Amino acid sequence: MSGQQTSDMLAPPVPEFRPGTSDAEIEAAAARAERKRRLTVRFWQVLLLVVLLGGWEVLARAKIIDVFFFSSPSAIAERLVQWITQGADGTPLWFHVWVTIEEALLGFFSGFILGILAGVALGRNRMASDVLTIYIKVFNSVPRVVLAPIFILLFGLGLTSKVALSFVMVFFIVFSNAFQGVREADRALIANARILGASKWQLTRSVIVPSAMSWIFASLHVSFGFAIVGAIVGEFVGARHGIGVLIQIAGGAFDTAGMYAAIVIIMVVALVAEYAVTILENRLAKWRPVPLPDTQ
């Protein structure tokens, strides 16, 4: 197969072409292996879920674990279906869910926007930040949940008190990340922008904020979780509607299936939110290097 007859005295023998070593074949084999690996991962994931839920159900039915405390998957599913079809606590389920989501979203966005504004402003002003750092530390040391009763007193049982609690949960996380991001902005980039002709405002808008963005985004996943926590804790302390109220009522009635069902609903909400945040992040950060596929 070599075709080079002239140097057959000196050159080592050209190895025979082996089938299965062409580029196309190697690529096809790699694609096959990748598909197979993904299927294997999915298989084990599903199997694990089946084993866990099935085990729970079997143990509950065999009375090895106490259904009073641990309920069972079938009872939880039943309760979910009942809530979806007949409503919970005399109100349609979707309304409870919507109340909690609304509180969390409002708290999240207000905390997010004000957190960025405050973080960037303070990060850009060394004097103000040196003066205020100590107070921020003091406020930040207050566990947010202890504010819940105060907010209920201040703002009543309605929406506002939960939004306020969500807000303080989110604000400090975003604020400290934005502040740090501004402080860590690359000095060479700042110098470059200034020499290229950027005014102070242009510098903030086109260098400082974008370079702080990766810090801010790192806080995004955590802070939406905290927004939901704020809303639900607020509902525990006092509310008329919301998932937190459902848990409260179920707990008061020793209805463990109801408590777990409410937790399942919160999980779904949190996962959807997480997914939305990831999509948003990918859209806004498309300039970042894609991690190598081998490093997962």
Next chain:
Amino acid sequence: MTERNAAPSSPSAPAGARAPAIELIRVNRRFVTPDGKSMTALRDFTMTVDDGEFVAVVGPTGCGKSTTLNLITGLDRPSGGEVRLYGNPVDGIDPRIGFVFQTDALFPWRNVIDNVVAGPLFREKDRSEAYALARRWLARVKLSGHETKYPHQLSGGMRKRVALAQTFINEPRILLMDEPFSALDVQTRVLMHEALLALWSESGASVVFVTHDLEEAITLADKVYVLTAGPATVKSVYRIELPRPRVAAEIRYQQDFIDISHTIWNDLRDEVMKGAARSEAAA
């Protein structure tokens, strides 16, 4: 002195009648180190760059070469002495200055063309005009077709060419370069020298090129300043009489190049030894 203050925008004036593009006159620069001690980076530093001249500054690592550039940009102020641009003292960042950094100073969240267009847009040029201009400059650094790529998708040499386009699009009269090619491999660096010389000869800008690579300095410059180990002051100045246009890829093998480089190296070597001994003692 004052009657030499020629207006900066009179390119037709004879060279002798005009103030030099850059003058550093007996400049001192002291810093306060993080532990509160005062440290002298530049001492009694005097340098002149004529209009359209290419000056290279070589010196041992950490001797204060970059400080000179920061003083010229106005990002930093001298503790003593004076820095002048076209006869006028430096006051803030001069719009006639362009700066190419040692590290990657491209905005990583902007694609290639948005990086190049940054300067004109900061200077409030019309958007479509600015983009048309950016496209022309990308063509000149041979990066047409890469407009929508992000810096992390480019090679080191391509990133540097974007940086050159980003700087040259502002048509700087004064070009400051702080070891711009030191992170590149030797072959890419030669290509960058070619690109830089081509852009520079068309622009007619005055250049201060800081480097620790003596051969790079001789290849590019009209005049080479050798600095002492810190605190930096000018040890000697060499005029490089090699004819232009120069071929960066070939010039280092010419006998006259080798002679010049040998002469300057004999001068620079002592300072390099001193600088190295000092930084090892401090380590």
